[in-house]
Amino acid sequence: MKKIYKTLIYVAVIGVIALTVACGGGNSGDGDSPTTEMKGNAPQLTVPENHNGGNAWGNDKCYLCHNIKKLKDIHDYSPKLADSFSKVDETDIGACLYCHGTNGLTGITSETYQCMKCHEDANIVSSHDMFGGKNMHDFNGDGKIGNSDCIVCHEWSDMDGKIDINVDFRKSGSDYVTTNDLCLSCHDGNGAFGIMPPVLKFDTEVTNIYSTFLGIGSTAAEMKSTADIHGARIGQGQSFGVFRGTYANDMELTCLSCHQVHSSDNPYLITESGKTAVNADDTAKNAKVSVTENNFSELCAVCHMNPNGADTANGLKEVVHTSTYSSNCTDCHYHGAGHGTSVNGLF
Ligand code: HEC
Ligand code: HEC
Ligand code: HEC
Ligand code: HEC
Ligand code: HEC
Ligand code: HEC
Numbered sequence: 001m002k003k004i005y006k007t008l009i010y011v012a013v014i015g016v017i018a019l020t021v022a023c024g025g026g027n028s029g030d031g032d033s034p035t036t037e038m039k040g041n042a043p044q045l046t047v048p049e050n051h052n053g054g055n056a057w058g059n060d061k062c063y064l065c066h067n068i069k070k071l072k073d074i075h076d077y078s079p080k081l082a083d084s085f086s087k088v089d090e091t092d093i094g095a096c097l098y099c100h101g102t103n104g105l106t107g108i109t110s111e112t113y114q115c116m117k118c119h120e121d122a123n124i125v126s127s128h129d130m131f132g133g134k135n136m137h138d139f140n141g142d143g144k145i146g147n148s149d150c151i152v153c154h155e156w157s158d159m160d161g162k163i164d165i166n167v168d169f170r171k172s173g174s175d176y177v178t179t180n181d182l183c184l185s186c187h188d189g190n191g192a193f194g195i196m197p198p199v200l201k202f203d204t205e206v207t208n209i210y211s212t213f214l215g216i217g218s219t220a221a222e223m224k225s226t227a228d229i230h231g232a233r234i235g236q237g238q239s240f241g242v243f244r245g246t247y248a249n250d251m252e253l254t255c256l257s258c259h260q261v262h263s264s265d266n267p268y269l270i271t272e273s274g275k276t277a278v279n280a281d282d283t284a285k286n287a288k289v290s291v292t293e294n295n296f297s298e299l300c301a302v303c304h305m306n307p308n309g310a311d312t313a314n315g316l317k318e319v320v321h322t323s324t325y326s327s328n329c330t331d332c333h334y335h336g337a338g339h340g341t342s343v344n345g346l347f
């Protein structure tokens, strides 16, 4: 499995380079090709004579001719990015090549792009602590989330300090509406970008989250009625709990209200904090979330509660079941528990 991922990543990287070359040809940043548009119209270094009459072609000493002060002016669309250029060494030109193409240099891979150099450094970005969790999206199986994993999802980021769903993520087809579309483009039983997620651990009838979240069947109505209640299906209403904040029935939740995308110390990339549940109340948003074995009480309590319930370890209120149920919540609650014979409508 790991070997296959590696090969696919390699092919993907070559694909990126080929695409950059193909789209940038004869184009000096006038923004008429999709590639350049997606990186905020960054001019692509693809034609030797267009780069200082050919004198700068194949040259990797970018800072020799482009001084920092000018680079800051040019990139003032993203002041933090422009600042970051003076916080790395003069040989660290990975970011330049990620946005501007190869400049005729050979052997460029995702490792050349040095994402982690800046993104793990608290002096450069505020979001530096997203990558240290025990579990992660580690596509190449090297035990960490690193450069080659980043570009699978962020092939096109313009690094302007804002996540824009149709700029910062790689697309396989049509525009995304929400980040769920990115997740589900991969977690759909066919994978995406040459990457295939593993089959589900708990559901026996379907193998992927697309089918559990949006349902199975041949008509829209059939799909909706077999989907997860946290997904497309409308719930029957709380039986013994109440919602926190503005959570309500008839909501399709975002994946990232319960999951962290980069890494998490919790299994299944479950969020480590209530703050990802954007519609919860402040008490819940300030709570930490920790999952041990298959006990998800602290997570569920961020959005569901019973005012008379016992305190959870993260200071919230437990949802009290009418009878003594096991703390192995996944006996009954998991993606896919919306249909089938053994359980129904429990997720
Ligand atoms: C030998 C000096 C020199 C080196 C080294 C050099 N450049 Fe340039 N570069 C220039 C000059 C001069 C221009 C502006 C004139 C031109 O476009 O030919 C330029 C233009 C550019 C442009 C704009 C191209 C366009 O089509 O508008 C980009 C982007 C660029 N350089 C990036 C880089 C990067 C990235 C590196 C390192 C990989 C680099 N340069 C290395 C001299 C250099
Ligand atoms: C996140 C993407 C990104 C990164 C990283 C980046 N650039 Fe740029 N660069 C751009 C964009 C977008 C423009 C066009 C800005 C504009 O037109 O206002 C640009 C413009 C330029 C230009 C001017 C081109 C012209 O037409 O005058 C040069 C030179 C340049 N970049 C060099 C560099 C160098 C050297 C680095 C690495 C230190 C670098 N860039 C890193 C996105 C990037
Ligand atoms: C599985 C796809 C995926 C991978 C792999 C991935 N990201 Fe992300 N990244 C996302 C999504 C989705 C978001 C938006 C998160 C949100 O909206 O809360 C994001 C957001 C970000 C942000 C903005 C965070 C913020 O809070 O401002 C940065 C920076 C970032 N990613 C960098 C990286 C780097 C660096 C890597 C590689 C180490 C990487 N990402 C790998 C999907 C991914
Ligand atoms: C030279 C430093 C540097 C390098 C190298 C670098 N980044 Fe960034 N990146 C930044 C800065 C600075 C920001 C803006 C952060 C902010 O405003 O909080 C940023 C923002 C981002 C964002 C957030 C979306 C956005 O539009 O702001 C993503 C995603 C991202 N980078 C991905 C990557 C990936 C993938 C790589 C490697 C291919 C990479 N970065 C390499 C400095 C860098
Ligand atoms: C490029 C394909 C791809 C994209 C896009 C993607 N994933 Fe994944 N995901 C995977 C793969 C492959 C794994 C298995 C772990 C690994 O190898 O990195 C995985 C693992 C997971 C897991 C952990 C499963 C387990 O058994 O522990 C969760 C949860 C998850 N993804 C959620 C998401 C969410 C949420 C998003 C969107 C923000 C997303 N994924 C986007 C491919 C993807
Ligand atoms: C981010 C908030 C959030 C979290 C965390 C959350 N839920 Fe929910 N849950 C909801 C919302 C909102 C609904 C109603 C959705 C609808 O009806 O469309 C719901 C509905 C349900 C239902 C169906 C009730 C009905 O109306 O029929 C069950 C069962 C359930 N959740 C169990 C859980 C369990 C178990 C956990 C923990 C593993 C959990 N939930 C975590 C927000 C959340």
Ligand code: HEC
Pocket: 236, 237, 238, 239, 240, 241, 242, 295, 296, 297, 300, 304, 319, 321, 325, 326, 327, 328, 329, 330, 331, 332, 333, 345, 346
């Ligand atoms: C033996 C099966 C079973 C187990 C194990 C189980 N539950 Fe439930 N759970 C149910 C049933 C049945 C419902 C009621 C669904 C309904 O009527 O909407 C429910 C409902 C819920 C709800 C939604 C609240 C509501 O008012 O409907 C939450 C939240 C919840 N359970 C959390 C948990 C947590 C946390 C665990 C693990 C500590 C757990 N459950 C273990 C069967 C189970």
Ligand code: HEC
Pocket: 180, 183, 184, 187, 199, 200, 201, 202, 203, 209, 213, 230, 253, 254, 255, 256, 257, 258, 259, 268, 296, 330, 333, 334, 335
């Ligand atoms: C209400 C909270 C919640 C939401 C919303 C949610 N998840 Fe999950 N997810 C969980 C919990 C709890 C588990 C562990 C139980 C299980 O595996 O079903 C899990 C497990 C997973 C797994 C591992 C499944 C397995 O059985 O191996 C993947 C992959 C995953 N989620 C992806 C997603 C994606 C993609 C989305 C959005 C389309 C999403 N999740 C939305 C709570 C949530």
